[in-house]
Amino acid sequence: MEQLIPIALFALIFGAIWLYSHFNYKKRATAHETLRHAVDKGQQISPDLIEKMSSLSDPIKSDLRRGVLFIAFGIAFIILGSFVSTHEGEPMGPMLGIASFPIIMGLAYLGLWRFSHDRS
Numbered sequence: 750m751e752q753l754i755p756i757a758l759f760a761l762i763f764g765a766i767w768l769y770s771h772f773n774y775k776k777r778a779t780a781h782e783t784l785r786h787a788v789d790k791g792q793q794i795s796p797d798l799i800e801k802m803s804s805l806s807d808p809i810k811s812d813l814r815r816g817v818l819f820i821a822f823g824i825a826f827i828i829l830g831s832f833v834s835t836h837e838g839e840p841m842g843p844m845l846g847i848a849s850f851p852i853i854m855g856l857a858y859l860g861l862w863r864f865s866h867d868r869s
Contacts, residue, residue: 780802781802784798784802812859812861812862812865813858813862816855816856816857816858816859816860816861816862817855818855819851819852819854819855820855820859821855822851822855823848823850823852823855826844826848827844827845827848830843830844830848
């Protein structure tokens, strides 16, 4: 039974990432399908509509959001490690190691956002 907890944790993380990717794909596919139907029916596509369509996947905003979420995810691991700690901080060391990965990825995304934000 104790072995199911880590398996469930990783399955939950995998499932959350898959759900996010799946619904993000569905959102973009629906937007493109709507645009395709409008073009097939001969409707004029306004520049405002094209601009709104391009803002659906704005990489500058995505980098900021991803950076903040990854850092929050890493901080959540640190807090989890502090709650789980029993004697002499045994679980705290591995939790800090696990937390370092999303925090570093979050900082990298924030750096990408910052550099791309300066160019705009």
